[in-house]
Amino acid sequence: EAALPGPLRDHARRARQLVTGVADAGGTMFEDLGFQYVGPVDGHDMDQLLSVLRAARTRSTGPVLIHCCTVKGKGYAPAEQSADKYHGVAKFDVSTGVQSKSRPNAPSYTSVFGKALSKLAEADPKIVGITAAMPSGTGMDIFADHFPKRMFDVGIAEQHGVTFAAGMAAGGLKPFCAIYSSFLQRGYDQIVHDVALQNLPVRFAIDRAGLVGADGPTHAGAFDVGYLSALPNMTVMAASDEAELVHMVATAAAHDSGPIAFRYPRGSGTGVEIPEIGEVLEIGKGRIVREGADVAILSFGAHLSESLKAADLMEAQGVSATVADARFAKPLDHALIRKLVKTHKALITIEQGSQGGFGAMVLHYLAGEGLLDGDLAIRTMTLPDRFIDQAAPDAMYADAGLTATDIAATALQAANVYPQKMGVLGEPL
Structure with missing residues (x-):
């Protein structure tokens, strides 16, 4: 005392x-x-x-x-000597402590983010990084290796991290606040009042978007699209692959007119070529990845690869599909959406998030424009309205009804095409 x-x-x-x-x-x-x-x-x-x-x-x-x-890690030397490992483990060799994880064919989204931010920060001294006790989990350890005095770990204090970022933005810096989707929920009050209300250019890098496998429902990034898209002044992006993530890091760095967020999954990317420096995307503009005639699939985020597989399955049924990458949930690409609904029998939205997210934003826009008043068939595919038990990510998305086969079946039903049999990609139909 x-x-x-x-x-x-x-x-x-x-x-x-x-x-x-x-x-x-x-x-x-x-x-x-x-x-x-x-x-x-x-x-x-x-x-x-x-x-x-x-x-x-x-x-x-x-x-x-x-x-x-x-x-x-008392009594087990590898755990005692490691500051951050053995918090959650894969199968490992007890004598050496080496964890036996499968070697991915592509770098993780997390490492791509860390490297992209570090590259931009070399040319822009205003870029700073903030994390809440998860430097290696968010890729901020990579940034810290390059710029130790420009990375701030606030400990397990997400609320403080968000307000700290707001103060830095108000002072003219470019803060990248890197926090898992489910952990950022803890700082929501601060996002609303200290960032969005003040219209401060805080950059939110949201890791663990969508289902995360071994960490289970406590870490699943299901709700950030909905809780961020509801906020005035906020720009909300999602990366469909690791190259897009590099572009979105560059876009966020260049966006000084208000807060901006970009989300990306845990795990390895899709194996696309990664640009050295990202290009600044036009805010609120998506892209058409594959041209078709009958059904349009509008994907937001990392389920684009599943959407393309679904288009292949539909092609085998004689149904031609356009696949588009929305890039933005807010602001929406109104011209792209209008084009898709005017030139296709059905529109299917896809996202790695809960109801009330990207699909809801699209529906709200269509309703307001009177575009739901005609013969358009529209389906929104989201995570189901329940928590999904821990499993491998692919198994969790199968449980969620978001596989390529599920997408194709939903799209064909919306277009009034009923195949005799829906197999998985690569199998005879």
Whole structure:
């Protein structure tokens, strides 16, 4: 208590008196705040720890704080010596600690982001990076290797990270706030009031978009498209492959008129050629990737590859499909959407996110323009309205009903074409 500043010491003493009714001021800071304090205890001594827990359960009459001291990975040297590994593990060799992960054919989206941001920062000293205790998980460790004084890890404090980024933007810097989709939810109040309301150019790099496999539903990036698209002043992008991600990093760096976000999945990319420097995309403009005549598939984000596979399946049924990459959920590419609905029997939207996201934005636009009043068949394909249990990402998307076969079946049904059999790509139909 003696180490506390005078005003805080007085407040703590009064709090203790209020909570415990005891006027003397002995004990720790925790006791001054009304907690019964026990410890420190060796958290690795199970006999001692269990006896302390039993005693706390039987004797306590109010809140208890048990102070345990532990060592990360105690007893297993590779875990003890690693600051960030073994938080979640794949199969590994116990004697060496080497994790046996399959070697991807393409770099991860996370590493592509880190390298692209570092490259841009070489030419632009205003670019700074912020993360909330996940430097390696977001690729900010790559940025920190190049620019250690321009990367800020705020710890597990997403709310502070967002407001910190807002302050930097207000001061004329270009902050890239890199936080997982499901973790950014914690800072939503700050996104609304400290960033969007002030119209400050904070760049949100949103990793773990969509279903994430081994981390399960707690880490699935299902909701960011909806919760960000609802906000005035916000620009919302999604990368369909790693080359597009490089373009979106460049686009975000160049976008100074307000907040902008771009989302990308966990895991490896699709294997496309990655540009050295990204090109700045025109805000609110998508692109047509494949021309067809009958059905239009409008994909937002990394399900573009599945959409192209679905188009191949439909081609085998004699149905020609246009496939477009929306790039933006906000602002929408109105000209592209109008073109698709005017020249096709059906429009299917695809996204790696929940209901109320990209598909809802498209529906809202179509309804407002009177484009739902005719014969257009439209389907919005999203994650289902439930949490999806942990599995391999492909299995999770199958559970979600978002495979190429699901997309093709939905599109054919919308176009009133009913195939005798729908197989997977590469199998006879």
